[in-house]
Structures are given as structure tokens and as C-alpha cells.
Amino acid sequence: xxxxxxxxxxxxxxxxxxxxxxLFLLLxxxxxxxxxxxxxxxxxxxxxxxxxGLDRPVMERFAKYLANMLKGDFGISYSLSKKTPxxxxxxxxxPVSIRLGVQAVxxxxxxxxxxxxxxxxxxxxxxxxxxxxxxxxGVSLPSYVFALTLSYFAGFRFQLAPMLYQASSxxxxxxxxxxxxxxxxxxxVARFTRTELLEILGSDYMLFAESKGISGAAxxxxxxxxxxxxxxxxxxxxxxxxxxxxxLVVERIFSIPGIGSLLVSAIQANDYNVIIALSFIYSAMYIxxxxxxxxxxxxxxxxxxxxxxxx
Amino acid sequence: xxxxxxxxxxxxxxxxxxAGSVNAIRGVDLELPRGKTLAxxxxxxxxxxxxxxxxxxxxxxxxxxxxGEILFTPKGEGTLSLEKLSKKQFRKTVNGTxxxxxxxxxxxxxxxxMSIGKQIIEGILAHQKVSRAEANRQAVELLRLVEIxxxxxxxxxxxxxxxxxxxxxxxxxxxxxxxxQLLICDEPTTALDVTIQAKILDIIRSIQxxxxxxxxxxxxxxxxxxNVADFVAVMYAGKIVEKGTADEVFYDPRHPYTWxxxxxxxxIDVKEEELYTIPGSPPSLIGEVxxxxxxxxxxxxxxxxxxxxxxxxxxxxTHSAATWLLHESAPKIGPPKALAExxxxxxxxxx
Numbered sequence: 102x103x104x105x106x107x108x109x110x111x112x113x114x115x116x117x118x119x120x121x122x123x124l125f126l127l128l129x130x131x132x133x134x135x136x137x138x139x140x141x142x143x144x145x146x147x148x149x150x151x152x153x154g155l156d157r158p159v160m161e162r163f164a165k166y167l168a169n170m171l172k173g174d175f176g177i178s179y180s181l182s183k184k185t186p187x188x189x190x191x192x193x194x195x196p197v198s199i200r201l202g203v204q205a206v207x208x209x210x211x212x213x214x215x216x217x218x219x220x221x222x223x224x225x226x227x228x229x230x231x232x233x234x235x236x237x238x239g240v241s242l243p244s245y246v247f248a249l250t251l252s253y254f255a256g257f258r259f260q261l262a263p264m265l266y267q268a269s270s271x272x273x274x275x276x277x278x279x280x281x282x283x284x285x286x287x288x289x290v291a292r293f294t295r296t297e298l299l300e301i302l303g304s305d306y307m308l309f310a311e312s313k314g315i316s317g318a319a320x321x322x323x324x325x326x327x328x329x330x331x332x333x334x335x336x337x338x339x340x341x342x343x344x345x346x347x348x349l350v351v352e353r354i355f356s357i358p359g360i361g362s363l364l365v366s367a368i369q370a371n372d373y374n375v376i377i378a379l380s381f382i383y384s385a386m387y388i389x390x391x392x393x394x395x396x397x398x399x400x401x402x403x404x405x406x407x408x409x410x411x412x
Numbered sequence: 413x414x415x416x417x418x419x420x421x422x423x424x425x426x427x428x429x430x431a432g433s434v435n436a437i438r439g440v441d442l443e444l445p446r447g448k449t450l451a452x453x454x455x456x457x458x459x460x461x462x463x464x465x466x467x468x469x470x471x472x473x474x475x476x477x478x479x480g481e482i483l484f485t486p487k488g489e490g491t492l493s494l495e496k497l498s499k500k501q502f503r504k505t506v507n508g509t510x511x512x513x514x515x516x517x518x519x520x521x522x523x524x525x526m527s528i529g530k531q532i533i534e535g536i537l538a539h540q541k542v543s544r545a546e547a548n549r550q551a552v553e554l555l556r557l558v559e560i561x562x563x564x565x566x567x568x569x570x571x572x573x574x575x576x577x578x579x580x581x582x583x584x585x586x587x588x589x590x591x592x593q594l595l596i597c598d599e600p601t602t603a604l605d606v607t608i609q610a611k612i613l614d615i616i617r618s619i620q621x622x623x624x625x626x627x628x629x630x631x632x633x634x635x636x637x638x639n640v641a642d643f644v645a646v647m648y649a650g651k652i653v654e655k656g657t658a659d660e661v662f663y664d665p666r667h668p669y670t671w672x673x674x675x676x677x678x679x680i681d682v683k684e685e686e687l688y689t690i691p692g693s694p695p696s697l698i699g700e701v702x703x704x705x706x707x708x709x710x711x712x713x714x715x716x717x718x719x720x721x722x723x724x725x726x727x728x729x730t731h732s733a734a735t736w737l738l739h740e741s742a743p744k745i746g747p748p749k750a751l752a753e754x755x756x757x758x759x760x761x762x763x
Binding site: 303304305306308309310311312313314315316317323324327328331401402403404 | 468470472499500503504506507508509512513515517520521522523524525526527534535538539570572583586587589590
């Protein structure tokens with residue numbers, strides 16, 4: 102297992118370097134620069150570009166960027182907040198986004214699992230219908246539509262929870278964005294849990310376990326749920342990614358000072374360093390989540406664990 | 413005949429489906445004397461597995477026992493009416509401890525995410541008040557009993573690391589872990605290689621003898637029946653059409669369906685161009701079947717077959733068959749000539 106994790110980590114580092122290179126090349130193709138202000142004379146603009154080293158060839162900048170990054174230096178922001186080191190920006194904004202993401206993933210997984218389990222246990226009953234309706238709504242409504250609806254009704258009309266994020270009460274004021282973000286996860290996890298469990302509940306090994314005299318909670322949790330978790334983890338990976346990208350819009354709607362809204366502004370302002378740093382963070386989180394889920398797989402499914410140990 | 417461990421009387425089971433109610437079992441009577449082996453034979457869909465599941469209390473949720481009794485008499489205890497037990501009572505007091513079952517496909521009957529040791533121990537702890545260490549010791553002993561080499565090492569293995577034959581041994585070990593009094597084997601060798609089939613049957617038989625377990629085999633393999641059974645019941649379309657001792661059903665079959673089954677068995681005694689098959693397919697069991705369910709496929713059917721279902725006619729004290737051919741005013745018809753010759757050869761060879 103240790104060997105497997107080492108191998109996967111090495112691959113992750115290589116992937117990240119490739120992603121940064123790709124970002125550099127793509128930004129090179131983008132029209133304009135961070136200092137595209139008409140009032141500033143052309144000569145001055147060239148001077149600024151030279152000052153920041155933006156006139157150097159792209160590969161040279163790439164090498165220098167990598168070297169700085171290894172020292173923990175992501176450079177400075179050019180236009181959004183002048184001359185602020187990006188690490189300082191991240192120190193404020195990243196925790197906000199991560200907390201929101203973790204809240205949404207937890208809520209989505211727990212509620213999704215519970216809903217799916219209830220639907221499978223009471224298959225064909227009212228609970229099953231409720232779960233199906235929630236699933237269809239959650240999958241088909243885009244998160245921004247849901248966020249806006251929630252913000253209007255729960256936040257504005259009935260004032261159940263704050264409409265906008267307040268740094269002073271981060272948990273309470275992030276109730277609505279968390280729900281909006283986790284809706285898609287709840288729906289998808291519920292649907293998968295239900296389908297998987299229904300298939301497993303009718304399987305031979307469940308019948309055999311019953312014929313040994315196992316029943317009730319032991320039968321459900323020890324045999325059914327554990328087997329159902331394997332495919333659920335598979336869908337969880339892309340869901341978490343969808344959740345991260347979904348946060349770009351949801352952070353805007355609830356005016357949350359996280360990295361999602363920062364990235365949107367950075368792209369609009371051509372703030373190269375910010376774009377690269379945030380894209381890098383998103384990619385790193387994505388790769389890290391995949392790695393964690395892969396390891397989780399091994400813990401739950403002995404068939405995978407044993408093959409990996411053999412590697 | 414008086415000491416019966418199991419007696420099934422007029423059992424009817426139906427399943428609710430979208431197409432309507434399927435009457436899978438339409439009145440089954442069975443008797444199993446203590447310590448003996450009964451084989452229930454019949455083609456797919458004849459209701460033999462459903463009978464087994466009804467006795468085990470593991471019918472799927474859309475199935476229900478409509479009427480009839482399942483009387484089970486454990487050694488030295490009063491008779492239990494199994495059809496009256498709730499699911500919970502069944503799991504606690506019957507499943508795995510009084511009656512156990514070996515399933516058809518060992519590739520799917522073990523939980524893929526649990527080591528086989530844990531799966532055996534789980535069964536032991538469900539019924540015995542013993543420590544985990546003691547359960548572990550018993551589990552190793554059980555694996556040794558089903559002739560698995562290096563049982564201590566195997567305990568940590570997962571099902572996918574074992575061959576089909578090994579898995580079936582594990583399934584048997586789990587089934588006998590609480591010394592049940594009745595073992596139901598639902599086609600225990602169908603999914604296995606021919607070379608392993610005989611070995612598995614041997615293991616079941618030796619355990620059955622040493623522990624004094626009564627056994628029901630569900631099978632469509634008449635070779636298995638000949639090997640293991642004391643009594644045979646032939647099922648067709650949810651009913652028993654012929655039953656008796658193994659010798660009676662094998663050497664003196666009376667029902668045309670049994671003739672068909674025996675004719676369809678390949679034989680080394682007769683040179684055959686083509687293996688016999690029974691024409692047609694079983695009837696749909698949605699709604700009522702009028703007359704004899706086998707009549708449309710029966711070359712020997714009588715007029716009355718299409719109107720009135722034949723009752724069980726007694727041939728001997730232990731042998732009976734449900735065919736109008738046994739009625740006193742029916743024409744005297746015996747098994748087809750080719751089969752009669754084969755039976756004669758078998759009878760002479762086996763004395």
C-alpha cells in the first residue's frame with residue numbers, strides 16, 4: 102500500500118507541473134494584459150511589463166515561477182489588490198472556501214446516504230417517492246438556480262437564515278450556501294445509494310446471511326451498506342469536483358469572500374498570478390481528493406486492497 | 413415412518429408481480445423421516461427452490477405462503493409450525509441453528525467484503541454464547557472438517573481468493589456451524605466443475621452421517637439424486653407429481669413426466685443418436701391451471717387430463733403419483749420402450 106501511495110503521489114506532482122505549464126501557455130494566448138488601461142500611455146505600460154518580468158519568454162517565466170513556488174511564493178497580485186502577495190490573499194480566502202466545501206460535502210454525503218438508505222428500506226413506499234422527487238430536482242436544477250431561489254425565499258421572504266455571508270458568524274451565515282452547494286451531491290448520492298442497496302438487498306449473499314440467522318441492523322450495516330459504499334465512493338469523486346466548480350457561482354450569489362469569487366474576478370482582470378495560483382489550488386485539491394478516495398476504496402474493498410499490495 | 417423431522421402439508425405460495433399473482437407452489441405435500449435424505453427434482457421454474465425458501469423463511473418480500481403447514485420437529489422437542497413464525501423469530505430460533513441452507517452458486521453466496529473467517533464466526537456468534545476466541549477455534553475446526561488445507565491461514569482470506577469448490581466448502585462450513593438438524597442443499601454442485609462435484613457431495617454426505625443431519629437436496633441432476641437420496645419427489649409446475657423411495661421412482665416410475673426426465677438422462681448402456689428432450693415448456697403459473705398442468709406436453713395424456721387435475725394415486729405404501737394413468741379404468745400404459753429397456757438393465761446391474 103505504501104508503495105502504491107508513493108507511486109500515485111509522484112504521478113500527482115508530475116500532473117500538477119503539467120497543469121501549470123498548460124496554464125502559462127493558455128494565458129499567453131489570452132488577449133490583453135493585467136495593465137490594459139487606456140489612460141496609461143503605451144511606454145509606461147511597457148515599462149511596467151518589464152518591471153514585472155512579463156516581457157520575458159514564456160518558458161523562462163515558467164521556470165522562474167516553479168522555482169518560486171517551491172519556496173512557497175505564488176507571486177503578487179497585479180491588478181485586483183495591488184502588490185499584495187498572493188499567499189496573503191489566500192491566507193484569508195482559502196479557509197472560507199475550504200470550510201464551505203467541507204460543510205457541503207459532509208451534508209451532501211450524510212443526507213444523500215440517509216435518503217438513499219431510507220428509500221431502499223421502504224422500497225415502493227412514500228419515502229421512496231420522496232427520495233426520487235428530491236433526486237430528480239437536485240440533479241436537474243443548476244446550483245445557481247437553486248441558490249437564487251433559496252436566497253430569495255429562505256433568506257429574503259421568510260428570513261430563516263442570513264441572505265449574505267458575514268465573517269462574524271461564519272457557520273450560521275453559510276447555512277444557505279451550504280445547502281445550495283450540497284443539493285446536487287445529496288441527489289446523486291441518494292440515487293446511487295438506493296439503486297445499489299436495492300440490488301444488494303436481493304443478492305445471494307444477503308439471503309445466505311439471513312439463512313445463517315443474521316437480521317436487522319447487523320445484516321443491513323455489516324453486509325449491505327459496506328458493499329454499497331464501493332460504487333458510491335466512485336461517484337463521490339466527480340461530485341466533489343462539481344461542488345468545487347459550483348462554488349464559483351454560489352460564492353458570488355451569497356457574496357462569500359472565498360477563492361471561487363476571487364478566481365472569477367481574477368479572470369476578468371487578467372490577473373495572471375492569481376489565476377495560476379487558484380487553478381493550481383483547485384487542481385491540487387482535485388488530485389488530493391482522488392488519491393484519498395482511492396485509498397478509501399482499498400480500505401472498504403478487499404479485492405482492490407489485495408491487488409494493490411501485490412503491485 | 414412415524415418419526416418425521418419435516419412435514420409439509422398443502423403448501424401454497426404465490427408471488428405478487430406486475431403481470432398478476434404467480435402461483436409458484438400449488439399445494440405441496442412432503443414428508444422427511446429423521447436422518448434421511450430427500451431429493452426434490454424438476455426443471456427450472458417447477459417451484460423446487462421456492463419450496464426450499466418457504467421452509468427457510470426467506471421468501472422474497474413479494475412472496476407469501478397462502479395456505480398449508482410446515483411442521484418441523486427438532487429432536488426431543490415439540491413440533492414447530494414454521495409458517496406461523498415471524499421473520500425475526502425465524503432468524504433467531506430456526507435459521508442457521510435448526511435448519512441451514514447451502515446455496516447454488518458459491519461465487520455469489522459469500523459476502524465479497526468480509527473475510528471467510530469473519531463470515532463463519534458471525535454465524536456462530538449469532539446462535540451460541542461463546543467468546544470470540546472460542547468461535548474462532550470452532551471456525552478453524554469447521555474449515556478442517558470440510559477439508560480445507562491450512563485452515564488458520566485461510567480464515568483471513570476473502571471469497572475472491574478462493575476457487576469455486578473451496579467457496580462451496582466454506583458455505584457448507586457456515587451452514588453446519590451450529591449443528592443444524594436439517595440441511596437444505598439447493599443445487600449445491602450445479603455451478604461447480606464436474607471433478608469437484610463428487611468431492612462436495614462426499615463432504616456433505618460424510619458430515620450428514622457423522623452429525624446425523626436430515627437433508628433435502630434440490631436438484632435437476634438425476635445423477636446427484638441417484639447418489640445421495642433415500643426419497644425422491646418430482647415437481648412439476650408447483651406440484652409434486654410423483655414421490656417415493658429413490659428405488660421406486662428410479663426403477664418403477666409411473667408419471668409420464670418422470671418417464672420424460674429419466675429418458676432425458678444420458679446413459680452409457682444404450683447407443684443413442686440424439687438425447688431425448690421433453691417437448692414444449694412448462695405452463696405459465698399466473699392464474700389457475702385447469703386440468704393436469706403437464707397434459708399439453710404429455711404424449712400419453714387422456715381426455716380427462718384437460719378438465720380435471722389428477723389426484724395422487726398410491727402405488728405402494730411409500731410410492732404415489734399424480735396421473736390419471738393410475739386410475740383403475742385408465743388404459744394400461746407403461747413407460748416408453750427405450751426407457752423400459754434401460755430401466756431393466758439398471759435394475760439387473762444394481763440388483
